[in-house]
Amino acid sequence: MLSPLDIALYxxxxxxxxxxxxxxxxxxxxxxxxxxxxxxxxxxxxxxPNVPRPxxxxxxxxxxxxxxxxxxxxxxxxxxxVLLTTIVAFIVGYIDDMKTMPGWFKPAALILxxxxxxxxxxxxxxxxxxxxxxxxxxxxxxxxxxxxxxxGNTINSIDVFNGVATGFIIITMIPLLxxxxxxGNTNVLLIGLxxxxxxxxxxxxxxxxxxxxLGDSGTLLLGSMYASLSIVGNSxxxxxxxxxxxxxxxxxxxxxxxxxxxxxxxxxxxxxxRNDFRLVASKDKSAPATLVRLILAKGPLSExxxxxxxxxxxxxxxxxxxxxxxxxxxxxxxxxxx
Amino acid sequence: xxxxxxxxxIFVMWIMILMVSYFLIFIIGPLHINVFYNSTDRLIxxxxxxxxxxxxxxxxxxxxxxxxxxxxxxxxxxx
Numbered sequence: 001m002l003s004p005l006d007i008a009l010y011x012x013x014x015x016x017x018x019x020x021x022x023x024x025x026x027x028x029x030x031x032x033x034x035x036x037x038x039x040x041x042x043x044x045x046x047x048x049p050n051v052p053r054p055x056x057x058x059x060x061x062x063x064x065x066x067x068x069x070x071x072x073x074x075x076x077x078x079x080x081x082v083l084l085t086t087i088v089a090f091i092v093g094y095i096d097d098m099k100t101m102p103g104w105f106k107p108a109a110l111i112l113x114x115x116x117x118x119x120x121x122x123x124x125x126x127x128x129x130x131x132x133x134x135x136x137x138x139x140x141x142x143x144x145x146x147x148x149x150x151x152g153n154t155i156n157s158i159d160v161f162n163g164v165a166t167g168f169i170i171i172t173m174i175p176l177l178x179x180x181x182x183x184g185n186t187n188v189l190l191i192g193l194x195x196x197x198x199x200x201x202x203x204x205x206x207x208x209x210x211x212x213x214l215g216d217s218g219t220l221l222l223g224s225m226y227a228s229l230s231i232v233g234n235s236x237x238x239x240x241x242x243x244x245x246x247x248x249x250x251x252x253x254x255x256x257x258x259x260x261x262x263x264x265x266x267x268x269x270x271x272x273x274r275n276d277f278r279l280v281a282s283k284d285k286s287a288p289a290t291l292v293r294l295i296l297a298k299g300p301l302s303e304x305x306x307x308x309x310x311x312x313x314x315x316x317x318x319x320x321x322x323x324x325x326x327x328x329x330x331x332x333x334x335x336x337x338x
Numbered sequence: 339x340x341x342x343x344x345x346x347x348i349f350v351m352w353i354m355i356l357m358v359s360y361f362l363i364f365i366i367g368p369l370h371i372n373v374f375y376n377s378t379d380r381l382i383x384x385x386x387x388x389x390x391x392x393x394x395x396x397x398x399x400x401x402x403x404x405x406x407x408x409x410x411x412x413x414x415x416x417x
Contacts, residue, residue, distance in 0.1 A: 129362055129363050130356060131360055132363045134363060134367060136388070139391070237355065241352060244348050248348065281414065283414060289407070289410050293410070294347075294410060295341075295344065297414050298340050298343075313341065313344060313345075317348055317352075320348070327356075
């Protein structure tokens with residue numbers, strides 16, 4: 001058991017390493033990607049500028065370095081399982097960044113990313129269901145195999161505007177880290193800090209107007225690491241509640257398109273861009289129902305206005321996650337009983 | 339307020355998650371079925387409980403699907 005002083009010290013060290021590596025390495029990656037011509041068009045801006053992609057590699061380096069150091073400090077196998085899950089998810093995303101893969105590839109390949117958690121045995125046998133824990137040893141394995149692909153693709157599908165994926169992870173990591181500290185242990189809090197501070201560093205370049213895009217390697221890394229933290233920290237439902245706007249987005253998309261497809265394969269666009277670069281919701285009934293289309297249902301908005309609204313929704317769902325933590329904690333200590 | 343409808347939609351989703359959690363813990367969890375009055379009953383009970391839990395989650399997903407379709411159609415029509 002670590003003392004509060006050790007937790008604070010190790011927390012500061014791993015957070016600083018992740019933040020500094022990503023903050024100082026990203027400009028070099030931007031230069032490199034520009035030089036190699038690995039850029040994509042940002043269609044939402046006047047002049048349609050080219051933006052380098054992906055930022056996944058720099059995010060991975062920052063997180064891996066800080067997690068390896070943390071492993072030597074606290075020797076917890078949970079670090080290895082979270083790290084392996086993150087690396088596999090990154091590789092899956094990087095393959096998709098390099099070569100356009102069919103829609104089924106990412107969810108199917110991300111099942112592999114869940115395997116290290118199961119093999120190393122970093123998961124519990126109990127699922128925290130707010131009012132109590134449910135003992136579901138076999139069902140829980142199936143749940144892990146589905147949580148990683150779902151959350152990975154959920155973060156991937158919300159990354160439609162500048163800074164949304166990193167900003168969204170920063171906001172929703174706060175209730176998750178509180179939850180893993182309360183219901184998991186402080187080691188998981190330490191494992192999660194490099195993701196939070198790495199995202200904060202990368203947000204400086206990813207925010208509007210983006211200097212770099214995350215790519216699938218970045219978004220799948222963020223989503224899969226978030227999911228693995230919620231699993232090893234006994235906070236799956238709290239994580240789900242914090243992610244509700246993003247979950248709603250991928251769920252809306254799936255339920256309206258009725259199959260797993262890449263966004264670029266969708267024939268009817270959910271939103272269109274006007275000449276003044278404001279976005280407007282499609283009135284076409286066959287267009288996918290996405291979160292952005294729901295936000296635009298009441299009238300056109302600029303890209304920045306949409307980003308702010310997505311963050312407001314993330315703050316709202318994070319507040320609900322905090323209320324859920326309070327309820328779960330009250331039941332756990334016996335302050336409330338039904 | 340422009341986001342009020344979406345706040346309500348997320349709030350309803352949250353309430354539904356709490357309701358499903360409640361059902362899983364207090365209704366499905368304590369369920370025990372005696373058929374053969376031996377150890378097989380535990381396995382049968384577990385299979386039934388798992389099926390009910392999965393069924394409940396599917397109902398939740400279908401309800402959320404209906405909810406979002408109604409919300410989107412209503413909002414698009416109104417504007």
